[in-house]
Amino acid sequence: MTDFTMKTDADGVAVITWDTIGKSMNVMNQQGYVDMIALVDQALADDAVKGIVITSGKEGTFAGGMDLNVIAQMKESAGDNPALGLMNGLMATHDVLRRIERGGMDDKNKGGKPIAAALPGTALGIGLEIPLACHRIFAADNPKAKIGLPEIMLGIFPGMGGTTRLVRKMGAIAAAPFLLEGKLSNPQKAKQGGLIDEVVPADELLSAAKAWVLSEPKIVKPWDEKGYKLPGGAPYHPAGFMNFVGASAMVNGKTQGAFPAAKALLSAVYEGALVPFDTALKIEARWFTNVLMNPSSSAMIRSLFINKEALEKGANRPDVPDQKVKKVGVMGAGMMGAGITLVSAMAGMQVVLIDQKQEAADKGKAYTADYMDKGIKRGKASEEKKAKALDLITATTDYAELAGCDLIIEAVFEDPAVKAEVTKNVLAHVGDDCIFATNTSTLPITELAKASDKPEQFIGIHFFSPVEKMMLVEIIKGQKTGPVAVAKALDYVRQIRKTPIVVNDARFFYCNRCIIPYINEGLRMVAEGVAPALIDNAARQLGFPVGPLQLVDETSIDLGAKIARATKAAMGDDYPDAAVDEVIFWMEGEGRLGRKSNAGFYDYDEKGKRQGYWDGIAAKYPQADEQPDLIDVQHRLMFAQVLEAVRALEENVLEDIREGDVGAILAWGFAPWSGGPFSWLDIIGTPYAAERCDQLSEQFGARFATPALLREMAEKNQSFYARFTDQAEAA
Secondary structure (H helix, E strand, O other): OOOEEEEEOOOOEEEEEEOOOOOOOOEEOHHHHHHHHHHHHHHHHOOOOOEEEEEEOOOOEEEOEEOOHHHHHHHHOOOOOHHHHHHHHHHHHHHHHHHHHHOOEOOOOOEOOOEEEEEOOEEEOHHHHHHHHOOEEEEEOOOOOOEEOHHHHHOOOOOOOHHHHHHHHHOHHHHHHHHHOOOEEOHHHHHHHOOOOEEEOHHHHHHHHHHHHOOOOOOOOHHHOOOOOOOOOOOOOHHHHHHHHHHHHHHHHHHOOOOHHHHHHHHHHHHHOOOOHHHHHHHHHHHHHHHHOOHHHHHHHHHHHHHHHHHHOOOOOOOOOOOOOOEEEEEOOOHHHHHHHHHHHHOOOEEEEEOOOHHHHHHHHHHHHHHHHHHHHOOOOOHHHHHHHHHOEEEEOOHHHHOOOOEEEEOOOOOHHHHHHHHHHHHOOOOOOOEEEEOOOOOOHHHHHHHOOOHHHEEEEEEOOOOOOOOEEEEEEOOOOOHHHHHHHHHHHHHOOOEEEEEEOOOOOOHHHHHHHHHHHHHHHHHHOOOHHHHHHHHHOOOOOOOHHHHHHHHOHHHHHHHHHHHHHHHHHHOOOHHHHHHHHHHHHOOOOEHHHOEOOEEEOOOOOEEEEOHHHHHHOOOOOOOOOHHHHHHHHHHHHHHHHHHHHHOOOEOOHHHHHHHHHHHHOOOHHHOOHHHHHHHHOHHHHHHHHHHHHHHHOHHHOOOHHHHHHHHOOOOHHHHOHHHHHHO
């Protein structure tokens, strides 16, 4: 059986149809390249064939990308020289696409047959790189389709000719959003942006492509013609020089040098623009090999693609019947409740939004209306879609409206007594099968579940703010939470198209448990006289979206102080963060509560824009004459987090290292290039990690003490993904 078939019509057009066996969307594998080019060569050699159309047998899609096993197979093909295997495999792929691009022409650009791509819908990665090698790209007018090259989001870049062809087609500046940001577009936007050539009604897709093929079009690509000039100017052209200088500054400004793929992509573009097209393809392949040999790319692919997809498909879901949510009750119409209402209604669920006052409930519902209005202005929503979402929301103060709800999500004030009262009021109005979830970020689920007479149906669903933007949802099992409640939470998260992780109940659960030490370490360094700019910039150069001081400003300093007081009250003499409290309580006392008060570690203008660090920090905590090395600051920030992740695994808060890695990246932006805390430890090696922990703990204290699990793994020279073999194989 083959994924590719060909049929030649009476008009002389050979239609090659891609239909990956056993997949809902086409993905390219090694055999697929062989089968595709065999049919192309057969059609080019057939005198009865006037041209070729490459299309998909999958309704509404063309291709979702490449089977990532292809990379592993390439690496293995040259024995103990994986780089050679990659380079050979990539050049073989370039040869396939180049033969399509040349369409059978001779060295003088004579002869040849036109080849068109007809895209019924989504075309991503290699699913766009193949069309870019064709002579014209037609797409069905399918507004749900996504077209683009998202590889950069996975720690790689388009390495099958997409980088070289797109830059030569559009110029470096125009191609930048699609290559460096992984921008995806619907067909109309893709045409406007220059990615594709034609958008036609879906029922006219093949006929339009065939008509073009039969029109005897010119098929020589511009870069194969004498005198070709790169749009916007090549690197040593006056205009092009400034473009490339600007692009380099932009890449380094956004990535801080932490993401190897972006720099490699820019190098491939710059160097490739100086040489003929075929040489540029070889340069692209060399840089792509360089990236694929970097452990960062493997870690990012594993965490952000393979593991993330596995979790979204229910890798850790209990074996119980479908628990799809039909009607959800949301308790509390504040920012979190309003966001939960929005994503639930957008997913097609009935939502009952309850607050103490009707005015507050109505305001919570209006959040959805405002969000939809913004979408309408950007062309991403319609009045009909807005009306449909609002019709699903009932904003009320009446608990009786909860009748028929199969899931309740409580998002009221973070006070156990308030939550307990709401829980009891809700349970008096819902059916026996209704699952009750609390959206808390710190309060123990097991304790909150005592307000319910059915603790097995009580669970934590921890959203991150803003709900509609943050992709992770942390599901927390209490000591008595049952499998149906877990399945209900997982099925709900899947309905709202977010990524779930499931953890066991413990102080701060998993995500906050790891992020609080990151913030605290930054505060400790302030008190030690480390320059605030060094602290935040050290974090940004590790790939974190914001440094710890900026983060505490964003989340609010008084919230940090509140958490500190509650933690100290709970832990008593075991409380370890008195040095942190000194800084955070002082800032609170100064009335500098962060961005919300336009005053925190940063100064802000009247519009809330950061203006630099507040001078009062240096007055209270003078900067030390000798500042620490950058790597020492970075290691303190990194190990403060990863050691908590290891402890969470030791204590069975985490049951799956995949959830630890994916959760860290999606929840607080943990150095995405690393693949997450456990992947980072695997990259640096457990022996070195344990040695470094010993050094840090001796210098800075017991918070850096090597966990027993890490010590044991270091002695055996084990990696996390090798030790936890079931998870490694599933990944």
